[in-house]
Amino acid sequence: MAGEEVVLKIRRFDPSLDERPRVEAFAVPLKEGMTVLDALIYVKSRLDHGLAVRFSCRMASCGSCGMKIDGRARLACETQISSLPRGAVAVEPMDNFPIVRDLVVDLERFFARHAAAMPGLVRERDPEEQESPTGEYLMAPGELESFVQFTYCIKCGLCSSSCPTASTDALFPGPQALSQAYRFLADPRDEGEERRLERVDAEHGVWRCHFAGTCSAVCPKGVDPALGIQLLKRHVMSARSPFGRKKRRGAPVFPNPNGDLLGQP
Amino acid sequence: MRESTLMQMQYVTAVLAVLLVGVHLLMQGVLVPYGEAVSFQRVLSVYRDAVDGALLEILLVVVLAHGFNGLRTILIEWRQTPSWTRGVNWAVLVAALATMAYGTRTVILAATGQVS
Structure with missing residues (x-):
């Protein structure tokens, strides 16, 4: 390991200056446990301060450092260089997003689509409960299990960057937004079903997914x-059909006997 | 029409098409020898039989509905402007109905003995 180097072949592009992208190679001294993000930080701090790369937590929690490494969408902070094939490592910005500069992409449309999926509980009958909670919404453990994995999404954009439909259909919401729509449709505490269904049951909505599975x-x-998109399709069919099995809606509030949620009597 | 309704139709017509095309292929070469099955008089007799004629008409409608809806899906994924989507929806509907009408006309003419 000591004295070894890894070569990063980084795609550089500044839309305000460059006509087309170019690839620049940087040799980085290899260290044990080095991640691609570590190597990029080395490049930025020692070799080229102008390299644009976005990162924050460095522990696969914030989702900032999504990029294409050796042709596959990954988080740079959790990709060990030792886990990649030997030889130069190709580093490129994520596909399906406009490039701001180098490895930084514009996520504005991505987050707008996430917001369009209405990623929050909608309560029609007691909206004041969300502002001033008096207890907890009752939900069975099995109901939580039906959607809990989708709450782990960190909104890194890797799924949308690798989605073939998102690359060809500019109006497709993408796997992130659609699976988040399902996450709240499956939530028995939520009452925003009709509004969400109107958004996903559209010409460029959930039905345009070809189930390539690259997002997963x-x-x-x-x-x-x-899986979330397939479950969403089933949910839409069930909700629209008079014979379909309907999800429980509007879980009741279970008053907190110890006072409000801040522990005040 | 809602997209989910169209997709429901797509799934139902897919299942029906597999069954009906299966029956059609059985009649066209397995249960009835191929050379005999495609002879002119034999084909006419199929149209004139009430059950077989009805199955042919259902097959026509099912396959056209499935095929044209699939074509519509491909076309609206191809370009994403509202005018294109609207135009494709109408064009495909008109083309599907026209083709169904022409096919139905053939079934009726053959079934009522106006082709000999």
């Missing part, structure tokens, strides 16, 4: 967005 293959948190 690249998810760094083990979430299965492809």
Whole structure:
């Protein structure tokens, strides 16, 4: 390991200056346990301060450092260089997103689609309960299990960057937004079903997923967005059909006998 | 029409098409020898039989509905402007109905002995 180097072949592109992307190679001294993000930080601090790369937590929790490494969408902070094939490592920005500069992509549309999925509990009957909670919504453990994996999404964008439908259909919401829509549709505490269904049951909505499954293959948190989309399709069919099995809606509030949620009597 | 309704139709017509095309292929070469099955008089007799004629008409409608809806899906994924989507929806509906009408006309003419 000592004295060894790894070569990063980084795709560089500044849309305001460059006509087309170029690849630049940087030799980085290899250390045990080095991640691709460590190597990129080395490049940025020692070799080229102008390299644009986005990162924050360095522990696969914030989802900031999504990029394409050796042709596959990954988080740079959890990709050990030793886990990659020997030789130069190709580092590129994520697909399906506009490039801001180098490895930084514009996530504005991605987050707008996440927001369009209404990622929060909608309560029609007691909206004041969300503002001033008096207890807990009752939910069975099995109901939680039906959607809990989708709450682990860190919104890194890797799923949408690897989705073939997202690359061809500019209006497709993408696996992240669709699986989040399912996460709340499956939640018995939620009452926003009709509004969510109107958004996903559209010409460029959930039905355009071809079930390639690449979203699930690249998810760094083990979430299965492809499953979420299939469950969402089933949910839409059941909700629209007079014979379909309907999900329980609007779980009641279980008053906290010890006072409010802050422990005040 | 809602997209989920169209997809429901797509799934139902897919299942029906497998069954009906299966029956059709059985009649066209397995239960009845191929050379005999495609002879002119034999084909006419199939149309004139009430059950077989009805099955042919159902097969026509099912396969056309499935095929044209699939074509519509491909086309609306191809480009994503609202005018394109609207145009594709109408064009495919008109084309499907026109083809169904022409096919139905053939079934009726053959079944009522106006083809000999």
